[in-house]
Amino acid sequence: MGNFPNTDWECVKKCLKPVELVLDDDLETHKRTDRTRRTELWNNIVANSQKLKDGACGDLEKDISQEISGKIRLAKLLLATAAFEIKEDNPIIGEFNETELNLIKELERFALFEHRSIEENVGSIYRHQEGFYELITDYYEKGYSNLDSIWKNQSILMDLKRAINNRYGKIQKRIKEITIACIDQYGLSWVKLSILIKVKDSEQKRGEIFRDAEAKIEKLEAELKKYEFIETENQSLKDKLSQIDSKLFRKEIENDAAQKILDSLKEEKSRLEQRYSEMGVLLDSQMRGIDDKRRELDKKITELETERLQYKEKMQEENQKIVENELSKIAQLKDDLQNKENALLAEKYQVDIKKNEVSEKLNQITDVMKGKTVRFVTQEDAKMYELNLLARVETKLHNFPVKIFNPLERKKYTINSWEDHYRFDQKEEIYQGDNTNYAEAEAKNPLNVRLVYLVEEKRFKLFGEKQKKMAVEAISLNHLKDYANFGFDTNRATLSEFLMALSTSIKSAEIGKYYHVVGIASPTGWDERVIEHIRSNDFVSRYLSRNVSVCIIDSVTGDVFYNPTDNGMVDLIDIFKPEFNREKVERIKKYVLEKFKLKDYIVFNDVFEETKEMREIVNKAFYDIEKEGKGKTRYIKDMGLILEIRI
Amino acid sequence: MERWGKEMKLGRPDGISIIVDEENENVMEFVDDLYSRTSKEKVKIYKLSDSSFELKEKEEHLKTELEGSLETVEKFIGFILAKQNALIQSSTSSGKLYQVSTKKGNAEISTSFRAENNKVIVNIRVRGYGNAPELIFNKINNEIKFFKEV
Numbered sequence: 201m202g203n204f205p206n207t208d209w210e211c212v213k214k215c216l217k218p219v220e221l222v223l224d225d226d227l228e229t230h231k232r233t234d235r236t237r238r239t240e241l242w243n244n245i246v247a248n249s250q251k252l253k254d255g256a257c258g259d260l261e262k263d264i265s266q267e268i269s270g271k272i273r274l275a276k277l278l279l280a281t282a283a284f285e286i287k288e289d290n291p292i293i294g295e296f297n298e299t300e301l302n303l304i305k306e307l308e309r310f311a312l313f314e315h316r317s318i319e320e321n322v323g324s325i326y327r328h329q330e331g332f333y334e335l336i337t338d339y340y341e342k343g344y345s346n347l348d349s350i351w352k353n354q355s356i357l358m359d360l361k362r363a364i365n366n367r368y369g370k371i372q373k374r375i376k377e378i379t380i381a382c383i384d385q386y387g388l389s390w391v392k393l394s395i396l397i398k399v400k401d402s403e404q405k406r407g408e409i410f411r412d413a414e415a416k417i418e419k420l421e422a423e424l425k426k427y428e429f430i431e432t433e434n435q436s437l438k439d440k441l442s443q444i445d446s447k448l449f450r451k452e453i454e455n456d457a458a459q460k461i462l463d464s465l466k467e468e469k470s471r472l473e474q475r476y477s478e479m480g481v482l483l484d485s486q487m488r489g490i491d492d493k494r495r496e497l498d499k500k501i502t503e504l505e506t507e508r509l510q511y512k513e514k515m516q517e518e519n520q521k522i523v524e525n526e527l528s529k530i531a532q533l534k535d536d537l538q539n540k541e542n543a544l545l546a547e548k549y550q551v552d553i554k555k556n557e558v559s560e561k562l563n564q565i566t567d568v569m570k571g572k573t574v575r576f577v578t579q580e581d582a583k584m585y586e587l588n589l590l591a592r593v594e595t596k597l598h599n600f601p602v603k604i605f606n607p608l609e610r611k612k613y614t615i616n617s618w619e620d621h622y623r624f625d626q627k628e629e630i631y632q633g634d635n636t637n638y639a640e641a642e643a644k645n646p647l648n649v650r651l652v653y654l655v656e657e658k659r660f661k662l663f664g665e666k667q668k669k670m671a672v673e674a675i676s677l678n679h680l681k682d683y684a685n686f687g688f689d690t691n692r693a694t695l696s697e698f699l700m701a702l703s704t705s706i707k708s709a710e711i712g713k714y715y716h717v718v719g720i721a722s723p724t725g726w727d728e729r730v731i732e733h734i735r736s737n738d739f740v741s742r743y744l745s746r747n748v749s750v751c752i753i754d755s756v757t758g759d760v761f762y763n764p765t766d767n768g769m770v771d772l773i774d775i776f777k778p779e780f781n782r783e784k785v786e787r788i789k790k791y792v793l794e795k796f797k798l799k800d801y802i803v804f805n806d807v808f809e810e811t812k813e814m815r816e817i818v819n820k821a822f823y824d825i826e827k828e829g830k831g832k833t834r835y836i837k838d839m840g841l842i843l844e845i846r847i
Numbered sequence: 848m849e850r851w852g853k854e855m856k857l858g859r860p861d862g863i864s865i866i867v868d869e870e871n872e873n874v875m876e877f878v879d880d881l882y883s884r885t886s887k888e889k890v891k892i893y894k895l896s897d898s899s900f901e902l903k904e905k906e907e908h909l910k911t912e913l914e915g916s917l918e919t920v921e922k923f924i925g926f927i928l929a930k931q932n933a934l935i936q937s938s939t940s941s942g943k944l945y946q947v948s949t950k951k952g953n954a955e956i957s958t959s960f961r962a963e964n965n966k967v968i969v970n971i972r973v974r975g976y977g978n979a980p981e982l983i984f985n986k987i988n989n990e991i992k993f994f995k996e997v
Contacts, residue, residue, distance in 0.1 A: 240929035243945075247938035254939075291934060291948060 211257035216268065218244035222275035223367065227308035230282035235290070242279050242292055245272055270363030277304055277360060299355045307368050310339055313378060314371050321378045322385060336382075339375060380521050402500045402526050406533055409493045413537055420486045420544075427479050433472055434554055439681070440465060441561045446686045448568050449576070450837050455569045462565065469558050476555035483548040490541045497534050501527060542707065549703050553696040560694040560727070573826070574690040575756065576835040577723045579644055579683045584815060585723040585755035586646040586676040588778065590623075593674040593719070596775045597653055604655070606670055606715045607768045608747065613655055613670065621653040629680040646678040646723075668714040674776065675701050675720040690835075693722035693752075698730050702750060709747035717768060719760075719776030721753035731761050751776055756816075757823050780820045788813055788821035793830065796845045802831075804841040866895065902976070907984035909971045911991055917960055920967040924958055927990045931983055942970075952979035956987075 218241050222230070230238065249272045251257070260268065276295065281304045283290040293301070312335065313321055324332040351361055444461055447453040504523050511520035568574055577585075596602075602615040625647035631638065655670035677697060682689040701720055709716035734752060749769040751762035758778040762769045788811060795802050808818050822843050825831040831843040851857055867874055881890055913920045933945035933956055942959035954975035961968045969991075973984040 235932065236926070236929045239932055239934065240926055243925055243929060243933075243935040246935045247943060250938040256940075290932070291946075 206258040207260060208257045212252065212260070212268070215248035215252050215257060216271065218248060219271050219275040222278055223271065226311040227278060227281060227285070227305065230278055231286050233282070235283075235288065238279050238282065242276065245275055245279075266359060266362065267366075270359035270361075270366070273357060273360045274304075274363035274367060277301070278308075281305055281308075297355055299353065300357070300360065303356070303364070307364070307371070309335060310368070310371050310375060314374050318374075318378055318381050322381045325378070325382055326385070336375065336379070383521055383525055402504060402530065405496070405500055406526075406530060409496060409537075410533055413490055413493055413540065416486055416489050417540060420482065423482055424479070427475060430472070430475055430479065431554075433468075433475075434557065437465065437468055437472060437558055438561055439685075441558070441565060442679075442682055442685070442691075445561075445565050445568065445691065446682070446688075448565065449574070449690050449835060458565070458569060462562065469562070472558060473555055476551050480548055480551045480555070483544050483551065487541055487544045487548065490537055490544070494534055494537045494541070497530050497537070501530055501534075504530070542711070546703060546707055550700065553699050553703075557694070557696045560696055561691070564691050564694075564727075568690070573832060575692075575724050575823075575833065576688060576690055576841050577756070578688045578840070579646075581756075581815060581819065582646040582678050582683055582689065582723045583644065585721065586649060586678070588816065589674055589676050589721045589753070589755060590649060590651055592778065593651060593672075593775055597672065603771070604670060604672070604717070605768060605771050607749075608713075608715045609669070615655060618653050619656060621651070623649055623651045625649040626680060630684040632684055641684070645680065645683050646676060648676055648678055648680055650675045668712050670714055671705075671709070671716045672772070672775065673705060673716065673718045675718060677701055677720050677722045679724070688835075689724050692725045692727045693720075693730065694727045695729050695733065698726075698752065702748065706745045706748050710745055714747065715768065716748045717772050717775075718748060718750045719753055720750065721755045721776070721778075723755040725754045725756065726752050726761070734761050734763060737763065737765060753778065756819050757827070758820065778816075780817060784813060784817045785820050785824065787811075788818055789825060792821060792825060792843065796831070799845075801834075801842045801844045803839055804843070805839075860891070860893075862889075869894070904974055904976060905980045907973045907980050909969075909984065909988055909991070911969050911971075911995075912966050913969055913991075913995075914966055917962045917967055920969060921960055923994070924960075924969060924971070927987055928956060928958070930990070931986055933983075947979075947983055949979050949982065951982050952977040954979040954983050956983070 222241055222245070225233075249269075252260070252268065276292070277300055280290075280292045280296050281301050284293045284301050285305060312332075316324075321332065324330055325336055326333075353361075356364075440461075444453065444458050448455070448458055504527050508520055508523040508527065511523060564574075597618065600616050603612055604615065605612045627642055627647040630641050630645045630647065632641075650673060652671055652673045654668055655672075656666040657669050677693050679689045679691055682691065698720065702718060705716050705718055730752060734750070749762075749766050749772070751760050751769055751773060753760050753776055755778060758780055760773060760777050762773060764770075788807065791811060792802050792807060795807075804818060804822065807813075807821075808815060811818070822831070822833055822841070825843060826833050830846060832846050834842050834844055836842055848857060867877065878890070878892070913923070915923075928945055928947075931947055931949075933947040936944045936946050936955075938944075942957055945956040945958070947954050947956060952975060954973050957972045957974075959970045961970075971984075971987060973980045973987070
């Protein structure tokens with residue numbers, strides 16, 4: 201403007217008045233205007249445009265002049281289109297070709313959207329009212345959303361193209377807003393946009409995958425029906441084995457007789473193992489099927505991501521939004537499939553573990569028959585060790601500040617208070633029939649309590665949802681059924697039991713992406729295989745997870761085992777480690793060894809009553825002496841635990 | 848053609864029409880060849896000569912005085928012409944030129960205005976052939992007259 205100081209803007213404005221009057225109205229209004237008025241407007245536009253060209257309003261910059269000429273042309277086209285539409289014999293129609301006349305006729309249909317609020321438009325579209333739905337789908341299907349294409353059309357006058365872009369660009373923007381609001385409010389189901397073939401294609405594929413996965417799960421459930429009672433069969437076999445084990449321990453049965461019973465159970469055992477294997481294969485194949493489906497979705501995601509980026513580059517926000525909407529639905533389905541796969545994986549994990557349970561139990565019985573030392577743990581001792589574990593861990597976790605290193609984040613957390621913790625147990629396993637005195641049963645038996653303390657952080661430090669960062673868990677692991685049935689247990693915790701106890705912790709830590717520290721304590725000690733495995737790196741990488749650090753505790757001897765390369769656990773081991781008052785243990789040991797000078801064996805209950813020392817101290821002293829090779833523990837009916845002298 | 852055809856026996860020659868310069872030296876040879884290839888009966892030869900009519904364009908003129916500002920009067924006349932579907936062809940400071948098509952034919956209208964003592968002197972000329980100029984002129988004239996009377 202600065203270059204043309206003589207421009208009389210008032211004059212320009214006045215000259216454009218009839219143009220603005222025409223452009224202020226839509227085609228429908230012009231169609232209903234009488235011919236005289238239309239002619240008058242046309243004549244005024246022509247006269248004024250001549251005036252402007254002749255410089256009556258001073259000089260105009262080139263781009264302003266171009267813009268004005270486009271506006272004038274568009275106003276004239278609008279009048280001509282009105283005449284054309286009502287089939288008037290009017291020479292003004294002859295100034296434009298059919299392409300131009302038809303384009304305006306089409307584009308003007310969408311002016312409707314401009315005059316109502318977004319909410320009103322969205323409502324009408326969704327309810328299929330007043331033809332709005334058809335109109336908006338038409339808009340996309342006929343490609344009016346892409347006004348750029350008119351630049352390629354040779355049969356449209358240049359200044360007209362510019363003006364069309366200006367006038368309908370606004371409507372286009374409005375329609376974009378309406379489309380986005382529709383998608384936000386009602387999702388994509390209302391749109392039938394052929395331009396988004398890939399989205400439609402993906403919707404279809406998604407539907408297929410969803411139905412397919414559902415069918416697969418349904419089929420799997422039907423097939424798993426065959427294995428409905430496998431758990432009961434497993435339990436019944438284990439119960440039979442426990443019976444033999446307990447009888448053997450109490451010398452109620454001879455080795456030969458026990459062997460005979462064991463032989464008779466062999467077939468049942470191998471049938472059960474076979475069935476577990478079949479179940480594993482079935483779960484495996486379904487898991488693979490679901491995994492394949494997930495991969496198919498990944499392909500679709502890649503395709504749509506490319507599409508989305510293209511729309512983003514072209515600033516086609518509503519198309520981008522449509523693709524994003526579809527992508528989020530795929531992500532949802534993918535999550536759903538992932539959950540199904542996880543559930544199958546967990547099932548498979550348990551099947552694999554359970555398959556070995558009977559064998560492990562059998563091995564233990566064979567060990568007993570071969571005369572291997574087993575530990576005798578009474579119901580009340582097991583209960584005491586469980587309570588000790590919980591009290592010890594809770595006390596240590598409240599000895600603030602507690603410092604825990606999170607290897608996932610490579611960050612040391614200093615904890616000054618615990619916001620959340622919970623405990624759960626398996627007490628229902630100790631109830632025996634309807635006549636159980638629940639309170640008494642719970643007071644007498646260990647309950648396999650799990651105690652979990654959580655470190656959580658708000659997503660954005662001060663606000664946002666809480667996210668788990670770390671969990672510290674103490675697990676008391678006992679053979680509850682044996683305590684409930686026989687009042688004692690002699691079986692060490694096996695690899696299967698160890699893995700089973702960890703399975704839920706591993707799964708939730710991996711899904712929740714947090715670090716989980718677990719200590720599992722068994723009063724009957726641990727099978728050598730578990731100790732051996734937990735120390736081997738190969739086992740840790742294969743069965744455990746980087747999200748989980750684990751240690752096992754022998755509650756009676758106080759021994760703890762963990763993988764020495766596990767940095768997270770090294771710092772935390774003190775939380776789980778049982779502490780015995782050394783002086784007291786030493787005093788009891790001295791007392792027992794003194795007694796050995798007079799007797800060949802010492803009864804636990806006598807020492808306990810005579811010394812008035814705590815049971816765990818006496819136990820520790822007994823097992824320490826055994827470990828040092830100076831004695832051997834044994835269970836004798838009616839006497840309980842004794843320590844025999846070993847010379 | 849429909850209107851005058853019967854009355855004036857208007858018609859056009861059958862077949863293919865060819866115009867040849869009589870002075871051309873080959874014209875006899877050409878006709879001879881034409882006869883031999885078709886037949887003498889099928890070929891008709893006429894002599895053409897230039898004929899022009901002195902038909903004068905009709906022009907109706909109206910000069911009138913209207914009260915009001917130049918702008919108002921221009922607007923008023925513009926309205927009257929729009930009522931006749933007259934479309935503007937050009938516009939200058941001295942006047943405007945319109946074109947109007949009617950069933951009776953086309954006409955050209957020119958207008959000019961001059962302001963004088965709160966009045967505007969309006970000049971309107973309607974030009975064309977046939978009945979159209981008179982017809983349009985009368986309509987315009989009547990409108991102005993009606994306005995003046997009111």
